[in-house]
Amino acid sequence: MSDDQNTKLSSAEIVDTLYDIALDPTSLEEFVQTWTDAGLDSEQTRLMLDGFDQFDDVYQAHISRADTFLKRGAAHDDAPAISDALIPFESLAAFIIDCDLTVVAANEGAVQSFNVAIQAPLTQAQLSNDTLKPLKTALQKTLHSPKPTQHLLKLETTDSPTPVVFQIRQLPAGKSGTETLALVVTTKYYWNAHLGATLEEVFQLTLAEQGIVRALVEGKSAKEISAERGTSEGTVRGQIKTVLAKMNARTQSEVIRLVLSLRDVTPSRLLPSAIDATQVAASPTWWRDEVWKPFQTLVMPDGRSMDYHTMGPVTGRPVLYSHMGYCLARWHEPMVRLLYDLNLRVICPIRAGYGKSDNLDPSADVLASTTHDTLFLLQHLGIDRLPYLTQGNDLIFAAHFTANHPEMVTEVIGICGRPPLPGDKHYAGMARWHRFFLSTAKHAPHLLKFTAKAAVSMARRVGASEMFRQMNKSSPADMALLDDDSLLPVLQSNAELIAGPSSNVAQAYAMEILQTEASWTHLMERIKDTKTWFINGAEDPATDIATIAEYRDAYPWIDIEVVPNAGQMMIYQYYEVLLRRIALSVELD
Numbered sequence: 001m002s003d004d005q006n007t008k009l010s011s012a013e014i015v016d017t018l019y020d021i022a023l024d025p026t027s028l029e030e031f032v033q034t035w036t037d038a039g040l041d042s043e044q045t046r047l048m049l050d051g052f053d054q055f056d057d058v059y060q061a062h063i064s065r066a067d068t069f070l071k072r073g074a075a076h077d078d079a080p081a082i083s084d085a086l087i088p089f090e091s092l093a094a095f096i097i098d099c100d101l102t103v104v105a106a107n108e109g110a111v112q113s114f115n116v117a118i119q120a121p122l123t124q125a126q127l128s129n130d131t132l133k134p135l136k137t138a139l140q141k142t143l144h145s146p147k148p149t150q151h152l153l154k155l156e157t158t159d160s161p162t163p164v165v166f167q168i169r170q171l172p173a174g175k176s177g178t179e180t181l182a183l184v185v186t187t188k189y190y191w192n193a194h195l196g197a198t199l200e201e202v203f204q205l206t207l208a209e210q211g212i213v214r215a216l217v218e219g220k221s222a223k224e225i226s227a228e229r230g231t232s233e234g235t236v237r238g239q240i241k242t243v244l245a246k247m248n249a250r251t252q253s254e255v256i257r258l259v260l261s262l263r264d265v266t267p268s269r270l271l272p273s274a275i276d277a278t279q280v281a282a283s284p285t286w287w288r289d290e291v292w293k294p295f296q297t298l299v300m301p302d303g304r305s306m307d308y309h310t311m312g313p314v315t316g317r318p319v320l321y322s323h324m325g326y327c328l329a330r331w332h333e334p335m336v337r338l339l340y341d342l343n344l345r346v347i348c349p350i351r352a353g354y355g356k357s358d359n360l361d362p363s364a365d366v367l368a369s370t371t372h373d374t375l376f377l378l379q380h381l382g383i384d385r386l387p388y389l390t391q392g393n394d395l396i397f398a399a400h401f402t403a404n405h406p407e408m409v410t411e412v413i414g415i416c417g418r419p420p421l422p423g424d425k426h427y428a429g430m431a432r433w434h435r436f437f438l439s440t441a442k443h444a445p446h447l448l449k450f451t452a453k454a455a456v457s458m459a460r461r462v463g464a465s466e467m468f469r470q471m472n473k474s475s476p477a478d479m480a481l482l483d484d485d486s487l488l489p490v491l492q493s494n495a496e497l498i499a500g501p502s503s504n505v506a507q508a509y510a511m512e513i514l515q516t517e518a519s520w521t522h523l524m525e526r527i528k529d530t531k532t533w534f535i536n537g538a539e540d541p542a543t544d545i546a547t548i549a550e551y552r553d554a555y556p557w558i559d560i561e562v563v564p565n566a567g568q569m570m571i572y573q574y575y576e577v578l579l580r581r582i583a584l585s586v587e588l589d
Helices: 011-023 025-037 043-048 052-077 082-089 108-114 129-143 195-203 207-217 222-229 233-246 252-265 277-282 286-292 333-342 366-381 392-404 425-429 432-443 445-462 464-472 476-483 488-499 505-516 521-526 545-554 575-588
Strands: 092-097 103-106 150-155 164-170 182-189 296-299 305-311 317-321 344-349 386-391 409-415 531-537 559-563
Touching: 011 025, 011 052, 011 445, 025 432, 025 445, 052 445, 082 092, 082 103, 082 182, 092 108, 108 182, 108 286, 129 150, 129 164, 129 182, 195 207, 195 252, 207 222, 207 233, 207 252, 222 233, 233 252, 286 333, 296 366, 305 333, 305 366, 317 366, 317 575, 333 344, 333 575, 344 366, 344 575, 366 392, 366 505, 386 392, 386 575, 392 409, 392 505, 392 521, 409 575, 425 432, 425 545, 432 445, 432 464, 432 505, 445 464, 445 488, 445 505, 464 476, 464 488, 476 488, 488 505, 545 559
Parallel strands: 317 344, 317 386, 386 409, 409 531, 531 559
Antiparallel strands: 092 103, 092 182, 150 164, 164 182, 296 305, 305 344
């Protein structure tokens, strides 16, 4: 590729930048900016540059060497992960704080008990001033101590009848590198959503009796349980006696010790959720538990394991939901409540490579494999007909599945749907990150694979919130989601599925984007007889109004609605109207 002053990026600079990114993945941001400013995602610019469309051939050796350095750096970043320090405390609320008193890691118990959010200040957690003030003082002493130290605090919390003990200690240097961090472990017990199923299976405890056990573990007395449930103290004492008999325990303390010991034998990712709408009143934290229940796991015929998530009543009308590249698998409490109101059951397969779902072989056909995995899951659940709710680029998966199994899909719904268009003109309407990755997939796939890995490494270094800002800062609607305290923990949890230490999403993302930027108009033609409608946001960073007009011209059979103040994350912004429309459509089918 010849140098051209108009591109602002010479061949030597490209090579240097590739190695800069490998050594410091945060350099990717500047590279993306320079690349797009130079117009290298433009078909017209590429035609003016000798050899640009042979980019991979010219730079492949450099990309390969840079990739080796990047892998070494990623291995260093992940060995060991800071969050590993939380693993021994999965039954207790625990989190990790840095010197700025920002939460850098937290387990589900801490999220549920104190509403902490990763990369958010501790002051935003659900802690009273009487709790927060001494906790901050102890943290500052621990963080700034010249030698490893620990503090124990007994503090009253608003939602606990008994004091909660906070143990605060410095993390060993090996866990945190040069930055001093503090591990906070509390006696606030985290009730794993699957523990109730274990109590039912092993001890035949009813749902009400499971609630009694949970209350005892949380330190509540019979009087407090009766007041909370609106029943007599005598009724509660009778239930406690029944629990003791079923569990062959002599005292309430034995029950508590037995439940605590079940942590190591409860397969948290394997037990199915059997909760339905009739059980809502069983627990005062039921809705929160439903939001944060663990994913379920299915072993595929080829031996791979695939996680999946269901939301809403198990007897509800099913909706197949595709999580997009951001892996928006979890929804927050208002959305889950609405699913129960509408009697909808949302089924979300966690695609290969995301979260803990095993990756595909790099040579696999990602479309055929995803269709096969989805079909296997639906057959496992006994579902033979449902609508397919998809987002952004994921439209290709809905199109492929529907083209091959038209009898199973009642309708295809595209949230910010992005069908294929010829040429490169539509890239111009995208924000720079989206424009870079999608156009690179089309013209420099080896560069895409390298930069996808770099993007994941960058997200792990700068944090999910900052990466979200980088990717979506052109969309005010999407950025506003970061100000929603009830939604932020859910967004952070979803981000862990793509940037967490156990994920290998870079390979999966690259395989998927290479397919979306190839021609798949034939798939759209094959689903013309299936009802298809889009709801697109005017602030979607991956599409603009002019491109939506092109969609209408290319696919006149698709009903496309444009929402003015909505972005790519429309599922969280426009969910009430969207879900009610789906419920009505399902009812009429």
